[in-house]
Amino acid sequence: MNIKNNIDHYRSELGDGCTLIAVSKTHPPEIILQAYEAGQRDFGENKVQELVGKYESLPNDIRWHMIGHLQSNKVKYIVPFVHLIHSVDSEKLLLEINKQAAKINRVVSCLLQVHIAREETKFGFSESEVTALLKSPVITQANHIQINGLMGMATNTEDHNQVKNEFRSLHTLWEQLKSSSLPEHVRMRELSMGMSSDYRLAIEEGSTMVRIGSAIFGERNYPEH
Ligand SMILES: *Cc1c(COP(=O)(O)O)cnc(C)c1O
Numbered sequence: 001m002n003i004k005n006n007i008d009h010y011r012s013e014l015g016d017g018c019t020l021i022a023v024s025k026t027h028p029p030e031i032i033l034q035a036y037e038a039g040q041r042d043f044g045e046n047k048v049q050e051l052v053g054k055y056e057s058l059p060n061d062i063r064w065h066m067i068g069h070l071q072s073n074k075v076k077y078i079v080p081f082v083h084l085i086h087s088v089d090s091e092k093l094l095l096e097i098n099k100q101a102a103k104i105n106r107v108v109s110c111l112l113q114v115h116i117a118r119e120e121t122k123f124g125f126s127e128s129e130v131t132a133l134l135k136s137p138v139i140t141q142a143n144h145i146q147i148n149g150l151m152g153m154a155t156n157t158e159d160h161n162q163v164k165n166e167f168r169s170l171h172t173l174w175e176q177l178k179s180s181s182l183p184e185h186v187r188m189r190e191l192s193m194g195m196s197s198d199y200r201l202a203i204e205e206g207s208t209m210v211r212i213g214s215a216i217f218g219e220r221n222y223p224e225h
Helices: 003-014 029-037 048-057 072-078 091-103 127-135 137-141 160-178 199-204
Strands: 019-023 042-045 063-066 084-088 108-115 145-153 186-192 209-212
Touching: 003 019, 003 029, 003 209, 029 048, 042 048, 048 063, 048 072, 072 091, 084 091, 084 145, 091 108, 091 137, 091 145, 108 127, 127 137, 127 160, 145 160, 160 186, 160 199, 186 209, 199 209
Parallel strands: 019 042, 019 209, 042 063, 063 084, 084 108, 108 145, 145 186
Antiparallel strands: none
């Protein structure tokens, strides 16, 4: 794997309209530094402990993205430094992020994760839950949270049509919300969708952030869960 070449390749392929999040989970700091030296600054991790460790040992101009399921009791460890939490998947989690952010007087940027895949196992709100949440007073009260858009993961399948349809439905929801009247602290700026296997389809369907891991860093050689 030539990490620098991979970073150059994806950044030029994506252009200015789409942010590359280099998903560095399971890879050690010295590997991440190779991407950093190629100019990459946005990195994604899915485990709190690993994220905190890397934050502490790597340059402080890295923008750290939390992309994995986040347990409420671990929120406090990442709130001081995290750049964007992509995986807000419950009202309880949202309230905990708000609470911890209020304690240190920080506004934390978040995306609402929407369940678009067929798999039962993927976390996230349903489309109607997102719409309801954005109308509820909870959002207006959570003034240490800035909601910047939506995130979704498509079904892990070879069926491109299926994947495309799932991304399209998320894009449609995002557009609908964008053109509706949104509460303060909410804007539909980012649409985080697409990984190594499906980022091209995601871009065709309007993604503004792709989260690419194995295609940059190679296969992960120890289990994620
Ligand atoms: C691991 C992960 C990715 C990246 O997956 P690759 O297939 O390695 O590109 C993207 N998004 C989330 C939420 C992940 O956990």
